[in-house]
Amino acid sequence: MLELLMRALLGGLGVAAVAGPLGAFVVWRRMAYFGDTLAHSALLGVALGFLLDINLNLAIVVLCVGLALVLVALQKKHIIATDTLLGILAHSSLSLGLVAVSFLDNVRIDLMAYLFGDLLAISQTDLYWIYGGGLLVMALLVAFWRPLLALTVNEELAKVEGYPVEAIRLLLMLLVAVVIAVAMKIVGVLLITSLMIIPAATSRKLSQTPVQMATFAGVIGCLSVCGGLWASYHWDTPTGPSVVVCAALLFLIAYTLPTRKMAS
């Protein structure tokens, strides 16, 4: 039991530590709905993974990246408003995923675990994926911090100053896709974006610089995981939703407690 909890804790902390800083970018660039769309499509990745008998994490990453590329291509054509486009892709890919899963009668899939996450089902292999993927995302975030931030502040200025804007934008999408793939086990496709957005939003209240905000977001995410796991252990509540509830509570506390002058 203790080993199970330790593994859950390690996995959760690994995901939260990287989802927080990346979540800051998602908040700054207003990509929340984009993250949701990729997350919803992840279930289709799971179904395809089972169907083609390939590694599930790999299938999810490939599908998310593919969808991100399709999105960019469609956005450029201005066929329809971006949020409508995202809505169409999010829900149709989720539904397609659910339909595809129903065809897999020889495999037993715990659908609830994929939709809402199951920290306690984390295996040793999952941990390797989480820490491998997490370290990769972290390393890229640190290495490309300035271009990523310059792009976020003003794309045109960044372009005139010679940053490779298209490549950086793509990099950010890839990072979001990787985080979604590794975070899916923890909080499930329906709740992944919350683990990116809520800690980052909480962190905004405490930060004066972008680096502070990204760092605190990681820390707050880790606190949410600890709290959620503890609650889940005590009251036997589902782990994924417990983590999200905990993150939301921290957000409420940060924004209702009187603080010294708010960073504006």
Place this chain on the structure above:
Amino acid sequence: MSTRLAELKDIGIRFGDRQLLSNINITLHQGEIVTLIGPNGSGKSTLIRTLLDLQQPSSGSVIRHNTLRIGYMPQKLHIDPTLPLTVKHFLGLVRGVNKKDITPTLKKVGIPHLENSQVHVLSGGETQRLLLARALLNRPNLLVLDEPVQGVDVNGQIELYGLIAAIRDELNCGVFMISHDLHLVMAQTDTVVCINQHVCCSGSPQHVKDHPAYRALFGVPGADASLAIYAHQHDHVHDDSGEVVEEGHVHSASCKHHAH
């Protein structure tokens, strides 16, 4: 003749079936201040974006000489309020910037005391100076300024134009800027290009001021005295946040477009 930095050759831009710009020819030289004026919707910003390679011309070409290094000041700066950012950090984002240059540059544009302020709390004039600092930190030999005095009162505008001219004198760089108001910018400008889809007239400020095409676009003869006091022709609409709504171009009595 001084060094050429960039040339716009026969630039034409078409959005769908709307010809926004046609046959624009402008050459930019080292040490020369060129001011672009024209009514709203005349294609000033689009022309600047073409020079910056942010917009592809439908016809014609942009020649950028080897030495060209642009410092760009966009029309406005919108930074999402969820992004905490100080002036120092904003300027630190310039590609390949030497962090030691930030403080002297802030001094040069007159806002050294704001180094640690959040960018969201700056006034209109302070924001324009911050954007000018960012353009300068790119070590340009051509400054491209899209309405550098936007959101600044008349005294502040005169000061800013003075600052831009002083920077040109110091760096001997070229300046290409958009202005709404010829009278305020006149003293600090070498060449004025008046456009409304095409080049209406160009030359020295005095020459353009007296040119019939300019008068048809901008003024009634003899109104110079009153224009010098209040030259703001409000022929555009603002949205709730005070931003200019480009599409909502309302034609006023004084706004005479050329028939094409």
